[in-house]
Each structure stands twice: as structure tokens, then as C-alpha cells.
Amino acid sequence: MNLLSSGPVRTHRIDVRGLTKKYGPDTVVDDLSFTVEPGHVTGFLGPNGAGKSTTMKMILGLATPTQGSATIGGLDYHDLPVPLVHVGALLDAGAVHGSRTAHDHLLALAVSNGLPAARVGAVLERTGLTSVAGKHAGQFSLGMRQRLGIAAALLGDPGVLIFDEPVNGLDPEGIRWIRGFMRSLAHEGRAVLVSSHLMSEMAQTADHLVVIGRGRLIADTSMNDFMAANSEGTVLVRCSEPEVLARLLTAAGATVRDGLESSLVVAGLTGAEIGRLAAYNDIVLSELAPQQASLEDAFMELTKDSLEYLGATS
Amino acid sequence: MTRFTTTQLTTAQPTTAQPTTAPPTTMPFTRTVHTEWVKFRSLRSTWYTLAGLALAGLGITALALGSVGAEYADMTAAERMDWDPTNQSLTTYLVAQLIIGVLGILVITSEYATGLIQTSLAATPRRHRLLAAKAVLVTAVAAVAGQALMFASFFLGQAMLGAQGVPNASIGDPGVLSAVVGGGVYLAAISLLALALGVILRATAGALATLVAIIFLIPGFAGLFPGWLGWLLDFWPTLGAAEVLTTVPNPEYPAPWLNLAGMCLGVAATLTVAFVLFRRRDV
Ligand SMILES: Nc1ncnc2c1ncn2[C@@H]1O[C@H](COP(=O)(O)OP(=O)(O)OP(=O)(O)O)[C@@H](O)[C@H]1O
Numbered sequence: 208m209n210l211l212s213s214g215p216v217r218t219h220r221i222d223v224r225g226l227t228k229k230y231g232p233d234t235v236v237d238d239l240s241f242t243v244e245p246g247h248v249t250g251f252l253g254p255n256g257a258g259k260s261t262t263m264k265m266i267l268g269l270a271t272p273t274q275g276s277a278t279i280g281g282l283d284y285h286d287l288p289v290p291l292v293h294v295g296a297l298l299d300a301g302a303v304h305g306s307r308t309a310h311d312h313l314l315a316l317a318v319s320n321g322l323p324a325a326r327v328g329a330v331l332e333r334t335g336l337t338s339v340a341g342k343h344a345g346q347f348s349l350g351m352r353q354r355l356g357i358a359a360a361l362l363g364d365p366g367v368l369i370f371d372e373p374v375n376g377l378d379p380e381g382i383r384w385i386r387g388f389m390r391s392l393a394h395e396g397r398a399v400l401v402s403s404h405l406m407s408e409m410a411q412t413a414d415h416l417v418v419i420g421r422g423r424l425i426a427d428t429s430m431n432d433f434m435a436a437n438s439e440g441t442v443l444v445r446c447s448e449p450e451v452l453a454r455l456l457t458a459a460g461a462t463v464r465d466g467l468e469s470s471l472v473v474a475g476l477t478g479a480e481i482g483r484l485a486a487y488n489d490i491v492l493s494e495l496a497p498q499q500a501s502l503e504d505a506f507m508e509l510t511k512d513s514l515e516y517l518g519a520t521s
Numbered sequence: 522m523t524r525f526t527t528t529q530l531t532t533a534q535p536t537t538a539q540p541t542t543a544p545p546t547t548m549p550f551t552r553t554v555h556t557e558w559v560k561f562r563s564l565r566s567t568w569y570t571l572a573g574l575a576l577a578g579l580g581i582t583a584l585a586l587g588s589v590g591a592e593y594a595d596m597t598a599a600e601r602m603d604w605d606p607t608n609q610s611l612t613t614y615l616v617a618q619l620i621i622g623v624l625g626i627l628v629i630t631s632e633y634a635t636g637l638i639q640t641s642l643a644a645t646p647r648r649h650r651l652l653a654a655k656a657v658l659v660t661a662v663a664a665v666a667g668q669a670l671m672f673a674s675f676f677l678g679q680a681m682l683g684a685q686g687v688p689n690a691s692i693g694d695p696g697v698l699s700a701v702v703g704g705g706v707y708l709a710a711i712s713l714l715a716l717a718l719g720v721i722l723r724a725t726a727g728a729l730a731t732l733v734a735i736i737f738l739i740p741g742f743a744g745l746f747p748g749w750l751g752w753l754l755d756f757w758p759t760l761g762a763a764e765v766l767t768t769v770p771n772p773e774y775p776a777p778w779l780n781l782a783g784m785c786l787g788v789a790a791t792l793t794v795a796f797v798l799f800r801r802r803d804v
Pocket residue numbers: 230235253254255256257258259260261262404
């Protein structure tokens with residue numbers, strides 16, 4: 208039984224078009240355009256200070272764009288008649304009054320949008336907070352506060368969900384829970400936008416990636432394409448006759464480039480296939496190591512030019 | 522992919538979900554006021570502050586009038602002409618305005634301090650509506666609490682004066698009801714001023730300091746005001762505007778309700794600034 212859904216999911220897309228935000232002389236978000244589709248988890252990635260939170264605030268009508276627009280189902284956030292029914296957001300898990308109970312916090316939100324009080328119980332249950340509903344939010348651990356924030360976002364059973372770094376500071380169990388949760392929300396047909404500055408985080412959650420750096424769009428791609436382009440298994444090979452092997456491998460359809468210390472980096476063939484080819488041609492291999500180019504590396508590579516604050520050692 | 526191309530809010534995606542109540546489609550203003558009430562009443566500090574208001578308010582009345590009998594006995598005939606038992610029992614407004622001011626300030630600054638303002642505005646994106654609801658709530662609470670305190674102080678004070686054998690007033694005497702009710706109106710106006718300061722300054726400390734400056738400091742240094750600004754003092758809280766709490770005619774303030782009205786205009790102007798800033802600023 209679906210505890211959350213009280214009816215049809217109202218699916219919308221988020222359309223960000225030419226979105227720009229200037230704070231004084233600083234352009235914090237710079238001509239950003241992307242779309243968040245229903246049924247997908249869209250990972251919104253960027254290093255610290257890239258403008259992720261600012262973009263989300265503009266989508267939610269909390270900050271006014273200097274230029275451009277962000278719409279939900281074609282409407283400006285301010286024009287949503289009953290916003291919580293369309294969009295749920297968690298920007299800052301700490302944003303609760305510490306001496307209000309979880310139940311009362313949610314009740315006030317439900318009342319504001321005319322949602323039945325039963326929704327409070329439903330979202331508390333879905334986020335596993337039923338037993339602490341009467342506790343003051345100030346006594347909550349970070350993980351419980353994140354859950355409370357997610358419960359608040361789910362109150363109106365919205366088709367669009369926006370989460371700003373929801374796993375920040377969570378323990379592995381909490382991270383796993385949130386990941387599964389995002390996936391299930393997207394599976395229900397909702398559009399889910401999740402920001403993070405950790406690529407590894409997104410690799411396991413998102414189907415689509417929007418990468419920004421210094422407010423500018425760096426990549427807007429499906430997760431699969433990104434994986435294929437960036438972490439396709441390459442194999443590091445060292446052998447007695449690299450030139451000969453390189454020729455053979457190329458002939459077999461692989462892509463070969465020179466690696467460090469006269470090694471070869473081979474893409475397009477598995478380690479086993481390379482080993483067989485070498486053995487058949489009597490080439491002695493001294494090393495045959497599949498490379499797991501991490502997504503983190505790919506992300507660093509992608510955003511290295513846009514880092515706002517570089518460490519002293521770099 | 523056609524399933525995902527819904528671009529109009531009205532075209533909800535049909536599913537085979539169980540029949541349920543339709544989601545709300547409109548947001549009447551009363552709902553926003555109700556929300557503010559839920560938020561207000563769900564904080565324990567609200568009730569502590571209101572209890573503090575009653576305690577401090579009545580406590581001050583009791584202390585102030587405890588030995589007034591001896592004072593009255595020492596008065597000259599001329600001083601006795603100006604004896605205003607109603608006003609004597611209402612001086613508690615001085616402290617009450619500060620406590621009610623704190624309530625008004627916290628209604629908005631607690632949301633800024635916690636970041637809750639973002640959640641509130643995401644739920645109610647029409648900003649003027651949210652602030653108007655807060656203003657309605659604050660005014661209603663302050664009016665009820667303020668009137669209750671003024672009436673209670675009046676009756677407590679008159680009972681104490683009577684017990685000491687000093688001339689006292691009854692609620693039906695000329696000008697008495699007007700003074701008592703005026704005190705409640707005055708307090709409600711101060712609560713709105715406090716709310717406006719909270720919105721403009723977005724921080725409890727700053728707003729409270731400004732409120733204290735307005736209601737205590739400036740009246741304390743009123744003598745230093747240049748003459749051309751003197752007219753302002755006629756409408757200033759604790760000064761001219763508080764004349765409404767008196768029953769003995771003062772030739773300087775022939776129509777004290779006008780002075781209070783002047784203060785209300787000032788409050789309205791401050792509140793207007795608050796509304797404009799509240800709409801314009803990012804949160
Ligand atoms: N109200 C503001 N006034 C001035 N500058 C701001 C304001 N809000 C954000 N900024 C600046 O905008 C930039 C982007 O901030 P933002 O919080 O959107 O980044 P982010 O991508 O969410 O970063 P993080 O991963 O650290 O959360 C930062 O350089 C920040 O200093």
C-alpha cells in the first residue's frame with residue numbers, strides 16, 4: 208500500500224531557462240538552462256559555492272532571478288495556487304523551530320495549504336518518525352531532522368521534489384535510506400532534483416546529471432552517458448613489446464594510448480581478451496590491470512577550472 | 522515519454538489510485554491566519570511570555586499602588602486636583618508594551634533565526650499574504666492580551682486604592698472606559714510596530730534594541746529634541762500617545778485619541794516599509 212500517495216501524482220517538469228543571479232558584482236548563477244523530468248532523479252552537482260542552493264531558491268521563489276526564469280509545469284512558483292500540492296522542498300534540515308514538535312511543525316504546513324490533518328500522520332509514518340512525532344524538533348539528531356524535512360516536503364504529495372544536499376552529515380545507514388527514498392519517489396513518477404557536491408553519491412542515485420561550476424552549466428547528461436564517457440573500464444598493460452601489442456590491439460578494435468612509463472592504456476577490450484591476444488602472439492605481459500577511473504575523478508576533471516577556492520597545495 | 526510531457530497544472534495524470542479527496546485548489550486568507558495561529562500556539566514560549574505579561578503587569582500595578590495612600594496624604598490641594606486614579610492603575614503599560622513587543626518581534630524573527638522563513642514562504646509564496654496574516658495574528662493576540670491586562674490592572678488598582686482610603690475611580694466614571702480601552706489599543710499598536718521592526722531588521726536583538734530605543738530611550742531624552750521636531754513627541758509612544766491613558770484633562774493634549782491616532786499612523790508607515798521590504802528581499 209502506498210502510504211504517501213493520496214491520489215494521482217501531479218507530474219510536472221522544472222524548466223530553468225537562462226537563469227541568472229547577481230549579488231552585487233558577483234554572478235552567482237550564470238545563464239543556466241536545464242530541465243528536470245518527471246520519473247527521474249536529476250543530480251545537481253557542483254563544487255562548494257557553485258550556485259546550487261541559489262538556483263534552488265530561485266526555483267522556489269525565495270530569491271528573485273536577475274534574469275531568466277524557472278518554472279514548474281510552465282508556471283512561476285508564485286503562481287502555483289496551492290504550492291505544496293505541486294512542489295515539495297527540503298533546503299535546510301535545520302530550518303525548524305527547535306521548541307515546536309515534529310507534529311505541530313507539519314500540522315502548520317498542512318493547514319497553510321489546506322491539506323487534511325491525516326497527511327501529517329501519513330508522512331510521519333513514511334519517514335519513520337511516528338514514534339517521535341510529539342518530541343521537540345530541537346532534540347532531534349541530524350538524521351531525524353533530515354527525515355522531518357523530507358516529511359514536510361512530502362506533505363502535499365507533490366509531483367516535484369527538490370532536495371538540497373539531503374545526505375550531508377548523515378551516517379551510512381541514513382545515506383542508504385535517503386538514496387532508496389529518492390529512487391522510489393522517482394519511480395512513482397515524480398520529478399526529483401537532488402543537489403550534492405559528491406559525484407560518488409550521485410552515481411548511485413541519479414539517472415540524470417546537471418553539473419555546474421561557478422554558476423555555469425558544465426554538463427547536462429544522462430547518468431549512463433556520463434558513465435560510459437568517463438568510467439568506461441580501461442585496462443593498463445605493461446609488456447615486453449608495447450609497440451607490437453599496441454598495433455595488434457588496435458587491429459582488434461581497441462583504442463590504445465600511451466600511459467606512464469611505457470605502459471599502454473587500452474579501452475574497448477577486457478583484460479581477458481587482451482591477455483589472450485598477447486598469449487597468442489607470444490608477448491609477455493608484466494602487468495594487466497583494469498582501471499577503475501572513478502566518477503569522482505571525472506567530476507574533478509570536469510569542474511577543475513571552475514573551483515572557487517583552490518586549496519593551498521594545488 | 523508522452524507520459525512525462527505534462528506542462529499544464531490542470532492536466533493531472535490519470536492513474537488508477539484509490540478514490541480520494543481532491544487536493545485543495547485555492548487558499549483563502551483565513552487559512553494563512555489559521556496557520557500562523559497554529560505556529561504561535563504550538564510554542565511553549567508563547568504561553569510563558571503571556572504568563573509573564575500577566576504576572577509582571579499586575580505585579581507592577583500592585584507594587585506601584587502599594588503605598589500610594591501615604592503619598593496621597595502628603596499631597597497639596599493643587600496636586601490632589603490632578604489626582605488620576607485611573608492613570609495610576611495603568612502605568613503598567615510601560616512594561617507591558619515591551620513584553621508585547623517581544624511577542625510581535627519573535628513572530629517573524631524566530632523564523633529568520635531558524636531559517637523556517639524559507640519553508641513558510643515556500644508554502645505561502647504570496648509574501649504580502651503571509652505578512653498580513655502575521656499582522657492579523659499579532660494584533661489580535663496583543664489586543665486581547667492588552668485589553669485583558671488593562672482591565673485587570675484597572676480593577677486591581679482601584680481595589681487597592683479603595684482599601685487605602687484614597688479617592689478611586691469606577692469604570693463608569695467619565696473618561697475611564699476610554700482610558701482603559703485606549704491602553705489596550707495602544708498596546709496592540711505597539712505589537713504591530715514590533716512586528717514591523719522584526720521584518721525590517723530580521724534579527725531579534727536588533728529589533729528589540731530599536732523598540733527599546735523608541736519606547737524608552739527617546740522619551741528619556743525628549744528634552745534634547747530640537748524644537749522643530751517637537752511635534753513628533755506629541756505622537757510618540759510613552760509620550761504624547763500615552764496621554765490616552767489619562768482621565769484628567771491636560772491642556773497640552775486636548776484630544777488624546779488624536780495623539781494615539783498619530784502614533785498609529787507612524788506604525789502604519791513603518792509597517793508599509795516592512796511590507797515593501799518583505800516582498801522585495803531574498804530569503
Ligand atoms: N545572499 C547572498 N549574498 C551574497 N552572496 C551570496 C548570497 N547567497 C549566496 N551567495 C554566494 O553565491 C555563491 C553560490 O552560493 P550557493 O550557496 O548557491 O552555492 P552552493 O552550490 O549551494 O554551494 P555548497 O555546495 O557550498 O552548498 C557563493 O559564492 C556564495 O557566497
